[in-house]
Amino acid sequence: MRNPLDPAELDAAIENVHRAGMPGLFAEVRDGDRVWRGAAGVADVATGRPVTADMRHRVGSTTKTFTAAAVLQQVESGRIGLDTPIGRYLPRLVPGGRGDTITVRMLINHTSGLAEYLPYAYPSLKAYPALADTGPQSLDDHRLTRFAPTELIEMGVTAPAVGAPGGTPGVYSNTNYLLLAQLLEQVTGTTAEECVTRNVIEPAGLRDTGFPTGPYVDGPHSQLYESWFGMIDPPRDYSVYDMSWVGPAASLISTVADLNRFYRLLLAGEIVSPSSLAQMQRTVPVVSQEGKVIDYGLGLHPTEAPGRATFWGHGGTVWGGGALAMTRADGKRQMAVALNLQRWNRLDSSGKPQPHPLDDALVTLYRVAMYG
Template identity: 65%
Template sequence: MDGVHRAGIPGVYGEVSDADRTWRGASGFADVRTGRPVRPDMRHRVGSITKTFTAAAVMQQVEQGRIRLDAPIGDYLPESVPGERGRKITVRMLLNNTSGIPDYIPYAFPSLQGFPSLPDVSAASLDASRFRQFRPAELIELGLAAPPVGEPGATPGVYSNTNYLLLGQLLEKMTGTTAEAYITRNVIERAGLRHTEFPDGTRIKGPHSRMYEALWGVLDPPRDYSVYNMSWTGTGAALVSTMEDLNRFYAELLDGRIVNRSSLAQMQRTIPVIALDGSTIQYGLGLHKVAVPGCGTFWGHDGTVWGAGTMSLTRADGKRQMSVAVNLQRWNKVDSSEKAQHHPIDDALETLYREAMCGDHNAQAENAPQATAVAP
């Protein structure tokens, strides 16, 4: 962690567990202006890790016979996904990102369109939306109005936050309550998480770090976005949690205590999916699969929102876990060929992840999960 901080991350903190042993640590600053240090127990915006919670909630409804994985989404949400698209796209395709529906984020934040072409990218729409209240329906409409990124069911899939807002609408339709309320009662509370919640305002409750966004070098110095209305991402990436809670959640999930074993097996059926950074990941139903030779197969998710990044992975046998948070995002600048430049932070994070997962240096760095999260 000290190496990650020295490489340029203001603050990094997390928890690693191995059977009955647990290590918690932190390095660097929660506030670069005051020098306030980060602590391992701080709350954090965990981004797309939220998708595992949403997927688990959907699978609970599948277990109750209220939702069918291979039913067309148009059967449930004909107003949201009408016509032929609604007939071709299934619930499973939303969960594993093979719907072909593009991500709404570039259209909700217009000043980001054109990335990585600079100087077209700016922080204007990030700042303009800091206190804006988005409706899920308007974000979904933005995604559906954009050109499709593939045919429904085709692989590789293409990662899209629009899918998970639609799943939030599906939960609301089938449960008669908000998706956030259902997930809180049936996933968060069932897992026994004490510091995990959907925010009800622009601020994080409890001790937390400032969250610095560099926006690929556009913001220099990076700007704090820890105060933000998370309605722009909802059931896709809005959760606040702690690293201890994340490790507990994935331990409970992989042990069959959040969904049953049959549902878990469905969640762990992976296909190749193209992430927002262009890499290809192995993605199931709200779960990533990360195979590290010499260390085993890990399950979990990563995520990023403006200024905050998180990685949480649990080994298949449940005995080794890591959850790591950083308070700087999009640190890679873009070169003249419009490619993100390599940064020492990338190497330092891969070293940290490898050590956290393997406990030694037997695994090769290139087999560790990449430092750049796949999405807001």
């Protein structure tokens, strides 16, 4: 039996997240043909301009599902082998033995053992994820830095490995997805951004979704406030930012309506074939950037509550912004939520993030949105 869509309950839940400390957030929840869109709080703390549910937003690593889908399409066409070593395609970027043993699949599901480049690109995050020893200075230093993707990949490939190729649990790493972007470029003769746009975004009819061409978000959008675990107080606006530091791993701009449309079509087998979708839903344990072990497929991960239906989707964060999109396996119930504050948890003396009222308020919103 499907859970009803209760607008009053959803209105209350999203308002409670704002009251718990989120400057602004907005969401779309769908149940069959019924749609609820809601927003609470402000898009700009200085002017009080309100958030609205149709705003464009940086969706962070939710981008990975789009990039993974583009790779799977090339697998279907025979241009890429899912279990072919990456060294056959990109020998200069992943040389030697690792290039011979790390497969395309291992990149997509984060079991390559390749390290995250982020602490090397952002020196003040060098101790990441040992948060107490990090600082926000690099976030300002690199606001308009134009990184070359091969430069970032080299940082990740030359850093000490975080695991053996194919070993589990895998370790989540943006290095994997920058390599997939280079792979798409190699086999299609166009940039990964153009490939994803032409083969995924446009056929899906996503009119408000695209990769940024500069540091600005085009169209109506919110400012993005980064707290970096209370080290930036008050939180600073990072809505203007050169996104070359993540590229096709996490730079996409979208709306909550477009995210729901994308995942609905994906789970219906309309973006990749049903057999490719089955591959995307084959999960392995992976250590997330927050240090938790999650089940991760090929650019998708499941959310399950005891005795409840399984949802599939992806979350993501950038400096100041975040999003989470989850769709029930049958495609009928959907949730997409966008947030304009990140890393709000302060750290205790050992560097561990402390509970914050926002945590429980968000869990409640997600539960109401997914399960009614």
